[in-house]
Amino acid sequence: VETASTGGLSLLNGGSAVTLRDPSGAIVEQLTYGGATTLEGDRNQSLTRAPDITGEFTLHQAAPEANNRAFSPGTQINAAPFAISVPLARIRIEPLTAEIVNGAQQQFTARALAADGREIPGVLFHWQSSAQTIASVDQSGLARGLEPGTSLITATARGLQSTGTTLRVTNPIPIIRRIEITPASLDLNRGNSQQLTARAFDVNNQEVAPTIFNWSSNDPQIAIVDQAGLSRAVGLGTTAIIASVPDGAGGTINAQASLTARAPLVINEIHADVAPDNATTPAVEGDANRDGVRNADDDEFIELINNSAAPLDLSGIVIADSTNNRFTFPANTTLAAGRAVVIFGGGAPPLNDPAFGGSLVFTTNSLGLNDGGEIVNIKLPLANSEVAITTQSYGSASTSGTPAAPSDQSLTRTPDAEAGATGGDFAAHISLANAAGRVFSPGTRADGTPFGSAPITRSEITPATAAIDINATQSFTARAFTNAGGVENEIHNVSFAWDASDQGKATVAPLSGSSTVATGIAPGSITIRARAGGQQATANLTINPPPSILTRIEISPIAATTSLGGTRQFIGRGFDQYNQELTGVTFNWSSSNPNTAIIDQSGLATGVGIGSASITASSGGVASNAASLQITPPVIPSAGQLIINEVLVSFSSSTTQPRADFIELYNTTAQTLDISGLSISFRPGGSSNTARTLTLPGASGSATTLVRSNAYFLVINGPATFGATIETINGIADGFDAGTFNSQTNYFDLNNTTGGIKLEINGVKLDGLTYQGGATAPAPPFNTSGEGAFLIFTGGATNDLIRSPNATDTDNNATDFRRNGVIASVTPKAPNP
Template identity: 55%
Template sequence: NEILADVAPDNATTPAIEGDANRDGTRSADDDEFVELLNNSSAPLDLSGIVLADGTSNRFTFLAGTMLAAGRAVIVFGGGAPPTGDAAFGNALIHLATSLGLNDGGDTLTVKLPQSGGDVIIATQPFGSGGSGAPPAPSDQSLTRAPDAEINLAGGGFVPHAAASNSAGRIFSPGTRLDGTPFSSSPLSRIEIVPAQATIEINATQSFNARAFAVVNGTESEVSFVSFRWEASDQNKAALVPPTGTTTVATALAAGTVTISARAGGLQANATLNINPPPPILTSVQLTPLTASIVAGNTQQFTARALDQNNQEFRGAIFSFTSSDTSVATIDAVTTASDGSTAIATVTGGNAGAAQINANAASGSTSVQSNAAMLNVTAAPMLTRIEVTPAEAFVSLAASRHFTARAFDQNNQELSGVTFNWTTTDESIASVDQAGLATGLRTGQTTLRAASGQVSSNPASLQVTAPAIPTAGQVIINEALISFSTSTTQTRADFLELYNPTEHTLDISGLVISYRPGGSGNTPRTVTLPGSIGSAITLIRPRAFFLVINGGQTFGVSITTINGFADGFDASTFNSQTNYFDLNNTTGGIRIELNGVKLDGLTYQGGSAAPAPPFNAYGEGALFSFTSGTTNDLIRSPASADTDANAADFRRNGSTASVTPKAANP
């Protein structure tokens, strides 16, 4: 019924002895060979004198009086010391040959009864190279009939044992069916493992015993001599020895939960083995950060973390910290977590230098030192130098220039948060505010410094120059309010808004504004701004507006004086007249000129008749024509754009809410 010629080698990395078919605890290529014969008749057989032979010689002869019950198996091992009464052999007869000597690659087995007239051949079975058509010789496992022979059944053909259905991975099954059940037994109804659950420590052992049951005539009873196939769900956590039989012993290798299974007769039962992790052992202390740098007087926190032998958090430790140089670094406070897993030390920097910080964790008699951490302490920064830039600058009268101060410590590192006190050697030439903004008040040279405490900056020279006299296009007409709706809540008046598009202050002293006044006359009026040409009495700042008003204010905007220079002129009483700066409401022209040079001009028409001379020549390019309304606010659009073409550069703003003197046009 089964032949084992090629004994599997032992895997030294597992506790099981893989090729130990005779279960004597040793793998032997000779002793563990076996032949299993089965009495598949319904009556006992007398085996006296029957010989088992291979293709070379007789290998074993049954002694006189050897009886084999119906449905019972007999196993002939090559040798060894099979344990007596081992249920794993299925209650089979056990015999030992001096040597079976089966050929691994193929042989022919013969069961015969020698007689005086010759041998009576009872059965012959070739395998591998033993004969034509013989089943192949498998490696490291037996050949077995599948299904097994039974009483009055010859069984199936020979196949490699592990490939047979219900073998559950067995590589042999001496004395039992290939599924581990004894011959002639009823089909199993269930299997149970005792204990069903167990808990052990690592390296401890736990025995498991399997029992099989079958239902016969309506009554369930235990089936004896069942050889179970044992397996662990995780062989890295538990090892089972032996892998077959009614009992196995599990050795715990690692913490976790393992399912222990026993299989036989196509059924399987499971038990649970819980393996406790080893108790944590304080093994190491991790201190972070490894390096840190602080300024003297400041603090740095270091965190110590206790770890066990598995590099997991260890709880219940008592921590302490040390400094290699207490003049450089002192341990001021230690805060330990409630579970004793971590501690934080607050370290204060003293003298400049470096100190090594260490942590120690203790648990019972175990004390572990941490890795070393290094704390570098540098001296507190002191303000030693102030740098002002630019070191030299030029600014026009009434214009402003910003100076920047930067503070540096003894290590030439820039300091933040320093407040500077700005001064100038001649406040009549230039003023300077505490943000470093200097404004020219009169021509000349002055020196600026920034100071903080006892430290003063390098001197910075500021040269205030006389403003230039503008040329054509450097001062432009940006807005002209020629008519508007009256208001009871706001003073409103005609105004002309000039704009300086350059980056420099310009001297517009003596600037002449010619315009057509209100009414039907065509005689120009002129307004001359205060001061003679080049006297620097009337200035217009860079990128700034200058307002000429027919009154003291208009639309909530007044003329203001900054550092002695007004940003506008009240022309309402010019030449001792009232309402003098009254721009024509609909049609006219405005021209600004200096020293006979026209700087800019605007010719506009809001009525049916074109402007009469000389106003028709005041503007630039095509005249600006518009539909007149209550409010006629003539504005450059986009703001301050000058293409020397009135028609393209201007548009009418008819909303009083959008009139913006001294501000960008809407």
């Protein structure tokens, strides 16, 4: 016994609805009383089922066994307790499945079963339909069809729901009077498919839909059809495709469409008599299959055209002569609309060669085409018969005597067959107007253009010009274009006919295809021609005379002099057998006395010792005459020939770069100078006015210390400074390390601000610099070390005194020099900034 949680039950005497729901919210039971119902709620008594559980509702005192009781909460009407309920295990609905037409009814019954399978009586069921727009069901289990479809009918009791039973609602079976098939007739290439559509109509000529038709073919060897109406041509001939359906009155009604399966093949070219090869030319005449070999059997061929607008299945189709089958197309072979297929007698043709025009290419063991005459049959074997597709005879086998069997060439139709056209009569290939000398054209039209292509309006050859030597080769490639439609486009797979205007100067091979190779035979200029589609393209080929041969070498000067450390340029010239100078000759230079003179491969000789040497040049086994080179001692400089170009007297120190005081000397002449014994006097760092003197190694004139022509020479307070080091090339050093001189450390230390530097050799002053970086003028003897006025400057951390412009010498220190205070612009052994 339970009480209402809040607000009471609020049952209205005048009428209301009582709803019982399960935990999921689904309605289990509903009672409506009062109002228009016969159940009155204001009669001072309850409403109860009579009998209990299974009966309909009535006033309690009107129920049998009520004994005038007004209610019986928790007990039966007669006040007896209810029987203990058996647990409900499952619900079974019958029938398990049902099918009715739209508008019909179906009664379902439910049984409540205990766990041991016993039926439990007195259980009330709540019925439901999963698709109430398709079928309805009342609370007695009576279902009604509303529209075609499927619904699940379930029964629920005591919180347990049955498994669903399927109710299928269908439309009433109509009466069908006729069937229409679209299209009513059709022609299909073998291997092609087309969808057929069937429609059924009733007695009122109204279409009945949807309708499932049964499709069949009268002759499956000609055509087949699936149950969706998709027909396919598999053989040859005409048959009926049938669509049938029950007529709704116990019979069957059908209609049929006519389907013709066809194989639109045209024999377009026959090559029986293979031309012999001319062994004197590089081309292989008669090589129709382009495998590089002429063979009387392998180079025979038959060319077929699909002259329809649809593809064609060739699988199983046979090519035969009058006695034997010669070739059968393999399974899954399809020939595109307007495309050609070529069958060679054998060999190894390159199947994708553009010269075949993009056609299908096959080979067989032998076609057996007789040169004098033959019959060519194209047919399709069936289970019990053969269907002829086309046939062509020629020569002695031709009943009419035409076409005749031509010699050393093929028979071809003129014009060629095309999609939508069977072509003209057969004629000897070379006789055709646009054959351009071709004796066959396997896979292309007779003019070399691929089947189906637009007319050629322009063609070109690349390269347009070329030159080769005798016995050398040059490849040429041709391209064709059309402006059909107003826009120029390239036509691919064109087979051009190639030739040379003068075969005494050059030959070409192959004679057909997209490209050829010309071979030079004799000197001269010729035209290479490529012809296709009535158009001709040309290229110019020059065959060069025999190449010139180096026979003589001359060098100049024949005699030369330079000083020790100096250089001299020699020039070589090569001449051919016609005494014509040759260009681009590479010479190997040599010196007879490398201890006196050396020479590099550009012909530049350098004096490395006093004396003489012979200079020669050679190339390809040919040697020149010898030129003499005399090496003289270097010149001792005079005033103005050796100058002070840069002096670094102070600088900022660096942890990443060696830096030291230096004097940069410059040789202003075009000859090597001997500066052995050169005296350099300078004011050292500090306040002393006593000059220090540094003397370069060697006695004057000993050629111990040299400076090359127009070159720099460094005197450094150490082995390196500002990235410059002392280098020795061919025995001549370009500097001197004065860091330790006469075993005196820091001997070469230039005064940071004010001082003088003087160069002398054999007591003759060559150059000098007097500089003043402070308020006090240089004291003797440094005030006379320089030339002209002093260089006066405002000193700084870096005092780099440079001639500016580089190497300018007007004998006036004040105008020739300036201070460079930028550390990055210090440039030893390089022009001043």
